[in-house]
Amino acid sequence: MTAISDIAPRSASATDTPLVVGDREFTSRLLIGTGKYSSNEVMVQAIEASGAEIVTVAVRRVDLDRAHEEGILHHLDPERFFLLANTAGCYTADDAIRYSRLARAAGFNEWIKLEVIGDKETLLPDTDGLLAATRTLAAEGFKVMAYTNDDLITALRLEDAGAAAVMPLASPIGSGLGLLNPYSIRTIKHRLSVPVIVDAGVGTASDACITMEQGVDGILMNTAVAAATDPVAMAHAMRLAVSAGRQAFLAGRMPRREVAVPSSPTSGMLG
Amino acid sequence: MPNAPRSTMFRRMTHTTVPDGGAIAPVVNGERRSVAVGSTLGDLLRSLELDPRTVVIEHNGVVLRDRDAYDSLTLSANDNVEIVHFVGGG
Numbered sequence: 001m002t003a004i005s006d007i008a009p010r011s012a013s014a015t016d017t018p019l020v021v022g023d024r025e026f027t028s029r030l031l032i033g034t035g036k037y038s039s040n041e042v043m044v045q046a047i048e049a050s051g052a053e054i055v056t057v058a059v060r061r062v063d064l065d066r067a068h069e070e071g072i073l074h075h076l077d078p079e080r081f082f083l084l085a086n087t088a089g090c091y092t093a094d095d096a097i098r099y100s101r102l103a104r105a106a107g108f109n110e111w112i113k114l115e116v117i118g119d120k121e122t123l124l125p126d127t128d129g130l131l132a133a134t135r136t137l138a139a140e141g142f143k144v145m146a147y148t149n150d151d152l153i154t155a156l157r158l159e160d161a162g163a164a165a166v167m168p169l170a171s172p173i174g175s176g177l178g179l180l181n182p183y184s185i186r187t188i189k190h191r192l193s194v195p196v197i198v199d200a201g202v203g204t205a206s207d208a209c210i211t212m213e214q215g216v217d218g219i220l221m222n223t224a225v226a227a228a229t230d231p232v233a234m235a236h237a238m239r240l241a242v243s244a245g246r247q248a249f250l251a252g253r254m255p256r257r258e259v260a261v262p263s264s265p266t267s268g269m270l271g
Numbered sequence: 272m273p274n275a276p277r278s279t280m281f282r283r284m285t286h287t288t289v290p291d292g293g294a295i296a297p298v299v300n301g302e303r304r305s306v307a308v309g310s311t312l313g314d315l316l317r318s319l320e321l322d323p324r325t326v327v328i329e330h331n332g333v334v335l336r337d338r339d340a341y342d343s344l345t346l347s348a349n350d351n352v353e354i355v356h357f358v359g360g361g
Contacts, residue, residue, distance in 0.1 A: 033361025043359065058360025061300045061353065062326055064319055071325055071356040088360050101334040102355050105327045173361070200361075222361025 016246060019218050021195050022111070022143045022164045024082070026053045029212070030242045031084070031197065033222025037231060040075040046225050047081070050235035054082045056113055056220065058089070059099050078108055084145070086113040091126070093133035100137050111143040113167070113199075113220075123173040127154045131161050138162025147199050150184035152191060159194050166192055167199035167220065170211055174223045176203030179211045186214045205234075205241035212245025213253070297350035306346055313342035321354065329353040 018025040032052040037043035047055055057072055076083070085103030090096040093116055100112040116133055118126030125148050134144050143164040148154050150168045158166050168188055171177035178201065179185065189196045195217040202208050202221045211219055219242055228234035296303040299315065306315055312330065316323055328335045330344065331351055346352070 034359040035361045037359065056361055057357040059327075059355050060358045062319075062321065062356050064300055064302075064304075064354070072359055073325055073357055083357065085357065086360050098329075098334075102327050102329060102353075103357075105334045105336045106357065220361075 015250060019195065021145070021197075021217075026082070028053045028239075028242075029218035029246055030208075030239055031056065031218060031220035032225060032235070033220065034072055034076070035222050036226040040070075040072075042231055043226070044075055046231040046235040047076075048235075049232045049239065050225065051239045052081075054084050054220075056084045056086050056222070058086055059103050082111075083108045084111050084113050086147075087115045087133075089117070090115060091117050091129075093129040093136070096129070096133045097136055100133075100142060101140075104142065109143075110141055111145065111164075112137060113145045113147060114163075115147045124169075125149055127151070127157075130154075131157055134158055134161040134163050138164075145197065150181050150188065152184065152187050155188045155192055155196075159192050163194060165195040165197055165217075167197050169200040170198050170207065170219075171201030173200040175201055176207075176224060176227075177201055178203050178207035179214070182210065182214050185211070185216060189215050189217075202238075205237040208238050208241040209245035209248070212242050213249050215249050218242075295346065295348040297346050297348060297352055299352045300354055310346050311342050312340075312344045312346065312352070315346065315352070316341065316354075319354075326354050326356050329355070 018027060019029050028051045030050055030052045031054040032047050032050050033056045034043055035058065037046065055076060087096040087099040090099055096114055096116045100114065103112055104110050114130065114133055114137065116126045116129035117123050118129070127148065130146055130148060134146050137144050138161060144162065145165040145167055146158045146163045147167045148158060155166045155168060166188065168185060170179040185198060197218040197220055198211050198216050199220040202211060202219060202224045204224065208219055208221070221238065225231050225235045225238060294305045294307055296305045306318070312328060323338045323341055328341070
Protein backbone atom coordinates (compact mmCIF):
# COMPACT_ATOMS: atom_id res chain seq x y z
CA MET A 1 0.00 0.00 0.00
CA THR A 2 1.35 3.41 -0.91
CA ALA A 3 1.40 6.04 1.82
CA ILE A 4 -0.32 9.31 1.00
CA SER A 5 2.93 11.09 1.81
CA ASP A 6 4.50 9.31 -1.16
CA ILE A 7 1.72 10.31 -3.52
CA ALA A 8 1.19 13.96 -2.69
CA PRO A 9 4.52 15.56 -3.67
CA ARG A 10 4.73 13.57 -6.91
CA SER A 11 1.24 14.40 -8.05
CA ALA A 12 1.83 18.05 -7.19
CA SER A 13 5.00 18.36 -9.23
CA ALA A 14 3.45 16.41 -12.11
CA THR A 15 0.87 19.08 -12.88
CA ASP A 16 2.15 22.27 -11.26
CA THR A 17 4.73 24.73 -12.50
CA PRO A 18 7.63 25.76 -10.28
CA LEU A 19 7.36 28.73 -7.94
CA VAL A 20 9.52 31.36 -9.63
CA VAL A 21 10.75 34.34 -7.62
CA GLY A 22 13.33 36.56 -9.26
CA ASP A 23 15.75 34.23 -11.00
CA ARG A 24 15.12 31.24 -8.72
CA GLU A 25 12.80 28.28 -9.12
CA PHE A 26 11.35 26.23 -6.29
CA THR A 27 9.22 23.08 -6.26
CA SER A 28 7.59 23.70 -2.90
CA ARG A 29 5.07 26.51 -2.49
CA LEU A 30 5.32 26.30 1.28
CA LEU A 31 7.86 28.55 3.00
CA ILE A 32 8.61 27.88 6.65
CA GLY A 33 9.84 30.07 9.49
CA THR A 34 12.35 28.82 12.03
CA GLY A 35 11.19 30.69 15.15
CA LYS A 36 9.50 29.54 18.33
CA TYR A 37 10.16 25.79 18.13
CA SER A 38 10.59 23.90 21.39
CA SER A 39 13.98 22.66 20.20
CA ASN A 40 16.24 22.83 17.18
CA GLU A 41 15.67 19.12 16.63
CA VAL A 42 11.90 19.60 16.35
CA MET A 43 12.45 22.58 14.05
CA VAL A 44 14.62 20.58 11.66
CA GLN A 45 12.19 17.64 11.66
CA ALA A 46 9.25 19.98 11.00
CA ILE A 47 11.02 21.65 8.09
CA GLU A 48 11.84 18.23 6.65
CA ALA A 49 8.19 17.16 7.01
CA SER A 50 6.96 20.38 5.37
CA GLY A 51 9.00 19.83 2.24
CA ALA A 52 9.87 23.54 2.27
CA GLU A 53 12.92 24.72 0.37
CA ILE A 54 12.83 28.34 1.54
CA VAL A 55 13.25 28.89 5.28
CA THR A 56 13.27 32.25 7.01
CA VAL A 57 15.77 33.36 9.63
CA ALA A 58 16.19 36.49 11.75
CA VAL A 59 19.26 38.64 12.34
CA ARG A 60 20.17 39.24 15.99
CA ARG A 61 23.16 40.11 18.12
CA VAL A 62 25.41 37.26 19.15
CA ASP A 63 25.09 36.81 22.91
CA LEU A 64 28.73 37.37 23.84
CA ASP A 65 28.29 36.18 27.41
CA ARG A 66 27.17 32.82 26.06
CA ALA A 67 29.43 32.77 23.05
CA HIS A 68 29.13 29.02 22.64
CA GLU A 69 25.42 29.29 22.05
CA GLU A 70 24.86 27.94 18.58
CA GLY A 71 23.39 30.07 15.83
CA ILE A 72 20.79 28.50 13.60
CA LEU A 73 23.36 27.60 10.93
CA HIS A 74 24.59 24.85 13.21
CA HIS A 75 21.27 23.14 12.58
CA LEU A 76 20.26 24.16 9.06
CA ASP A 77 22.44 23.25 6.11
CA PRO A 78 22.60 26.32 3.82
CA GLU A 79 23.38 23.96 0.95
CA ARG A 80 20.02 22.23 1.40
CA PHE A 81 17.76 25.14 2.30
CA PHE A 82 17.42 28.58 0.77
CA LEU A 83 17.91 30.98 3.69
CA LEU A 84 15.58 33.96 3.54
CA ALA A 85 16.58 36.52 6.17
CA ASN A 86 13.90 38.78 7.58
CA THR A 87 13.86 42.23 9.13
CA ALA A 88 11.40 41.27 11.86
CA GLY A 89 11.40 43.68 14.76
CA CYS A 90 12.28 46.71 12.62
CA TYR A 91 9.99 49.71 13.01
CA THR A 92 11.67 52.13 10.57
CA ALA A 93 12.87 51.91 6.98
CA ASP A 94 16.40 52.75 8.13
CA ASP A 95 16.46 49.88 10.61
CA ALA A 96 15.09 47.45 8.04
CA ILE A 97 17.74 48.58 5.53
CA ARG A 98 20.46 48.15 8.16
CA TYR A 99 19.32 44.61 9.00
CA SER A 100 19.04 43.77 5.29
CA ARG A 101 22.63 44.80 4.68
CA LEU A 102 23.80 42.74 7.65
CA ALA A 103 21.85 39.73 6.35
CA ARG A 104 23.34 40.04 2.88
CA ALA A 105 26.86 40.24 4.33
CA ALA A 106 26.33 36.73 5.72
CA GLY A 107 27.09 35.76 2.15
CA PHE A 108 24.26 33.40 1.20
CA ASN A 109 22.07 35.50 -1.08
CA GLU A 110 20.73 38.98 -1.68
CA TRP A 111 17.14 38.16 -0.75
CA ILE A 112 15.34 39.77 2.13
CA LYS A 113 11.91 39.26 3.64
CA LEU A 114 11.26 42.90 4.36
CA GLU A 115 9.18 43.81 7.38
CA VAL A 116 8.70 47.38 8.55
CA ILE A 117 6.30 47.14 11.46
CA GLY A 118 4.02 50.06 12.30
CA ASP A 119 2.24 48.91 15.44
CA LYS A 120 3.38 46.75 18.34
CA GLU A 121 -0.04 45.35 19.17
CA THR A 122 -1.10 44.18 15.71
CA LEU A 123 2.34 43.99 14.05
CA LEU A 124 0.67 45.49 10.99
CA PRO A 125 3.09 47.03 8.49
CA ASP A 126 4.12 50.68 8.22
CA THR A 127 3.42 50.92 4.51
CA ASP A 128 5.24 54.25 4.05
CA GLY A 129 8.40 52.82 5.59
CA LEU A 130 7.93 49.58 3.68
CA LEU A 131 7.74 51.38 0.32
CA ALA A 132 10.75 53.56 1.12
CA ALA A 133 12.86 50.59 2.22
CA THR A 134 11.77 48.55 -0.82
CA ARG A 135 12.92 51.31 -3.20
CA THR A 136 16.31 51.66 -1.49
CA LEU A 137 16.97 47.93 -1.22
CA ALA A 138 15.81 47.14 -4.76
CA ALA A 139 18.20 49.85 -6.03
CA GLU A 140 20.99 48.14 -4.06
CA GLY A 141 20.29 44.86 -5.82
CA PHE A 142 18.28 43.13 -3.12
CA LYS A 143 15.48 40.74 -4.03
CA VAL A 144 12.83 42.21 -1.79
CA MET A 145 9.93 40.07 -0.59
CA ALA A 146 7.74 42.62 1.11
CA TYR A 147 5.47 41.67 4.01
CA THR A 148 2.40 43.88 3.71
CA ASN A 149 -1.28 44.10 4.57
CA ASP A 150 -4.05 42.94 2.24
CA ASP A 151 -4.42 46.34 0.58
CA LEU A 152 -4.31 46.25 -3.23
CA ILE A 153 -2.97 49.79 -3.65
CA THR A 154 -0.02 49.17 -1.35
CA ALA A 155 0.66 45.89 -3.16
CA LEU A 156 0.67 47.67 -6.53
CA ARG A 157 3.02 50.35 -5.18
CA LEU A 158 5.37 47.72 -3.79
CA GLU A 159 5.54 46.10 -7.21
CA ASP A 160 6.31 49.49 -8.77
CA ALA A 161 8.94 50.10 -6.09
CA GLY A 162 10.81 47.01 -7.28
CA ALA A 163 9.65 44.22 -4.95
CA ALA A 164 10.50 40.75 -6.28
CA ALA A 165 7.46 39.34 -4.48
CA VAL A 166 4.62 40.82 -2.45
CA MET A 167 3.58 39.06 0.74
CA PRO A 168 0.16 40.12 1.99
CA LEU A 169 -1.00 38.78 5.33
CA ALA A 170 -3.87 36.35 5.77
CA SER A 171 -4.35 37.81 9.27
CA PRO A 172 -1.97 39.32 11.85
CA ILE A 173 1.38 37.65 12.54
CA GLY A 174 1.08 34.79 15.00
CA SER A 175 -2.71 35.16 15.33
CA GLY A 176 -3.75 31.92 13.63
CA LEU A 177 -6.99 33.58 12.56
CA GLY A 178 -6.74 32.22 9.02
CA LEU A 179 -7.58 34.02 5.79
CA LEU A 180 -9.74 36.99 6.82
CA ASN A 181 -10.28 38.51 3.39
CA PRO A 182 -10.13 36.07 0.48
CA TYR A 183 -11.43 38.74 -1.89
CA SER A 184 -8.50 41.09 -1.16
CA ILE A 185 -5.94 38.34 -1.60
CA ARG A 186 -7.57 37.19 -4.85
CA THR A 187 -7.63 40.74 -6.15
CA ILE A 188 -3.98 41.34 -5.29
CA LYS A 189 -3.00 38.10 -7.03
CA HIS A 190 -5.10 39.02 -10.05
CA ARG A 191 -3.55 42.47 -10.43
CA LEU A 192 0.14 41.87 -9.71
CA SER A 193 2.75 40.45 -12.05
CA VAL A 194 5.27 39.52 -9.36
CA PRO A 195 4.59 36.45 -7.20
CA VAL A 196 2.11 36.86 -4.36
CA ILE A 197 3.02 34.78 -1.32
CA VAL A 198 0.68 35.01 1.64
CA ASP A 199 2.64 35.59 4.83
CA ALA A 200 1.28 35.26 8.34
CA GLY A 201 -2.01 34.36 9.98
CA VAL A 202 -2.57 30.78 8.86
CA GLY A 203 -3.66 28.66 11.83
CA THR A 204 -4.28 25.17 10.55
CA ALA A 205 -4.28 23.10 7.38
CA SER A 206 -7.71 24.21 6.15
CA ASP A 207 -6.53 27.86 6.32
CA ALA A 208 -3.56 26.98 4.13
CA CYS A 209 -5.75 25.10 1.68
CA ILE A 210 -8.30 27.93 1.38
CA THR A 211 -5.48 30.44 0.94
CA MET A 212 -3.90 28.46 -1.89
CA GLU A 213 -7.33 28.07 -3.51
CA GLN A 214 -7.32 31.84 -4.05
CA GLY A 215 -4.59 31.28 -6.64
CA VAL A 216 -1.64 32.76 -4.75
CA ASP A 217 1.84 31.53 -5.53
CA GLY A 218 2.74 30.30 -2.06
CA ILE A 219 2.39 30.63 1.70
CA LEU A 220 4.92 31.47 4.40
CA MET A 221 4.08 30.31 7.89
CA ASN A 222 5.82 29.83 11.18
CA THR A 223 3.65 29.84 14.31
CA ALA A 224 0.98 27.54 12.82
CA VAL A 225 3.62 24.83 12.71
CA ALA A 226 5.84 25.77 15.64
CA ALA A 227 2.97 26.24 18.10
CA ALA A 228 1.06 23.09 17.10
CA THR A 229 0.92 20.34 19.70
CA ASP A 230 2.90 18.17 17.27
CA PRO A 231 4.82 20.55 14.98
CA VAL A 232 6.22 17.78 12.78
CA ALA A 233 2.77 16.31 12.11
CA MET A 234 1.34 19.79 11.46
CA ALA A 235 4.18 20.54 9.04
CA HIS A 236 3.21 17.42 7.11
CA ALA A 237 -0.45 18.44 7.17
CA MET A 238 0.50 21.88 5.85
CA ARG A 239 2.48 20.32 3.04
CA LEU A 240 -0.57 18.32 1.96
CA ALA A 241 -2.91 21.30 2.43
CA VAL A 242 -0.78 23.66 0.35
CA SER A 243 -0.53 21.02 -2.34
CA ALA A 244 -4.29 20.25 -2.21
CA GLY A 245 -5.22 23.95 -2.31
CA ARG A 246 -2.94 24.53 -5.26
CA GLN A 247 -4.32 21.51 -7.11
CA ALA A 248 -7.89 22.65 -6.45
CA PHE A 249 -7.10 26.12 -7.77
CA LEU A 250 -5.53 24.68 -10.92
CA ALA A 251 -8.45 22.26 -11.33
CA GLY A 252 -10.96 25.13 -11.18
CA ARG A 253 -13.79 24.83 -8.70
CA MET A 254 -17.44 24.34 -9.71
CA PRO A 255 -19.66 27.43 -9.71
CA ARG A 256 -21.52 28.22 -6.51
CA ARG A 257 -25.31 27.82 -6.79
CA GLU A 258 -28.08 28.92 -4.48
CA VAL A 259 -30.21 25.90 -5.44
CA ALA A 260 -29.67 22.18 -5.23
CA VAL A 261 -28.99 20.25 -8.43
CA PRO A 262 -29.35 16.46 -8.20
CA SER A 263 -26.28 14.39 -8.98
CA SER A 264 -28.28 11.27 -9.88
CA PRO A 265 -30.61 10.89 -12.90
CA THR A 266 -34.11 12.27 -12.34
CA SER A 267 -35.53 9.87 -14.97
CA GLY A 268 -35.88 6.13 -14.56
CA MET A 269 -37.42 6.32 -11.13
CA LEU A 270 -39.78 3.46 -10.20
CA GLY A 271 -43.44 4.06 -11.05
CA MET B 272 24.77 54.26 7.31
CA PRO B 273 26.56 56.07 10.17
CA ASN B 274 23.83 58.65 10.65
CA ALA B 275 20.94 56.23 10.74
CA PRO B 276 18.93 56.13 13.94
CA ARG B 277 19.91 53.29 16.21
CA SER B 278 17.35 50.59 16.52
CA THR B 279 16.08 49.73 19.96
CA MET B 280 17.69 46.35 19.64
CA PHE B 281 21.12 47.94 19.23
CA ARG B 282 20.65 50.75 21.70
CA ARG B 283 21.74 49.29 25.03
CA MET B 284 25.05 50.87 25.98
CA THR B 285 26.55 50.01 29.32
CA HIS B 286 30.00 50.52 30.74
CA THR B 287 30.89 47.31 32.47
CA THR B 288 34.62 47.21 31.83
CA VAL B 289 37.03 50.05 32.57
CA PRO B 290 40.14 50.07 30.38
CA ASP B 291 43.53 50.04 32.07
CA GLY B 292 46.83 51.37 30.78
CA GLY B 293 47.50 48.99 27.91
CA ALA B 294 43.92 48.49 26.91
CA ILE B 295 41.03 50.23 25.20
CA ALA B 296 37.34 49.49 25.56
CA PRO B 297 35.37 49.81 22.34
CA VAL B 298 31.65 49.14 22.50
CA VAL B 299 30.88 45.59 21.35
CA ASN B 300 27.21 44.62 21.10
CA GLY B 301 26.24 47.49 23.35
CA GLU B 302 28.77 46.96 26.12
CA ARG B 303 32.30 48.24 26.56
CA ARG B 304 34.75 45.40 26.28
CA SER B 305 38.41 45.68 27.17
CA VAL B 306 40.92 44.71 24.47
CA ALA B 307 44.66 45.27 24.23
CA VAL B 308 45.81 48.34 22.33
CA GLY B 309 46.50 47.31 18.74
CA SER B 310 43.91 44.51 18.72
CA THR B 311 42.21 43.80 15.42
CA LEU B 312 38.64 42.66 14.80
CA GLY B 313 40.07 39.23 14.13
CA ASP B 314 41.73 39.26 17.57
CA LEU B 315 38.40 40.24 19.14
CA LEU B 316 36.57 37.36 17.45
CA ARG B 317 39.25 34.90 18.55
CA SER B 318 39.06 36.15 22.14
CA LEU B 319 35.29 35.62 22.00
CA GLU B 320 35.81 32.18 20.42
CA LEU B 321 33.58 33.11 17.48
CA ASP B 322 34.05 31.61 14.03
CA PRO B 323 34.18 34.54 11.57
CA ARG B 324 32.23 32.47 9.02
CA THR B 325 29.20 32.29 11.31
CA VAL B 326 28.86 35.99 12.12
CA VAL B 327 28.49 39.34 10.41
CA ILE B 328 30.12 42.50 11.72
CA GLU B 329 29.07 46.11 11.54
CA HIS B 330 31.92 48.49 12.38
CA ASN B 331 30.94 52.08 13.22
CA GLY B 332 27.74 51.73 11.24
CA VAL B 333 29.35 50.14 8.19
CA VAL B 334 28.56 46.49 7.40
CA LEU B 335 31.79 44.65 6.61
CA ARG B 336 31.30 42.41 3.59
CA ASP B 337 34.87 41.10 3.43
CA ARG B 338 35.76 38.71 6.25
CA ASP B 339 39.40 38.74 5.12
CA ALA B 340 39.58 42.35 6.29
CA TYR B 341 38.98 41.49 9.95
CA ASP B 342 42.65 40.89 10.71
CA SER B 343 43.73 44.20 9.21
CA LEU B 344 41.13 46.34 10.98
CA THR B 345 42.65 47.70 14.20
CA LEU B 346 40.14 48.64 16.89
CA SER B 347 39.99 52.15 18.34
CA ALA B 348 38.78 53.21 21.77
CA ASN B 349 35.59 54.79 20.51
CA ASP B 350 34.65 52.11 18.00
CA ASN B 351 31.16 50.67 17.98
CA VAL B 352 31.10 47.03 16.89
CA GLU B 353 28.01 44.94 16.32
CA ILE B 354 28.40 41.18 15.92
CA VAL B 355 25.26 39.45 14.63
CA HIS B 356 24.22 36.06 13.36
CA PHE B 357 21.14 34.23 12.11
CA VAL B 358 18.66 32.94 14.66
CA GLY B 359 15.24 31.34 14.33
CA GLY B 360 12.55 33.65 12.99
CA GLY B 361 9.51 33.79 10.77
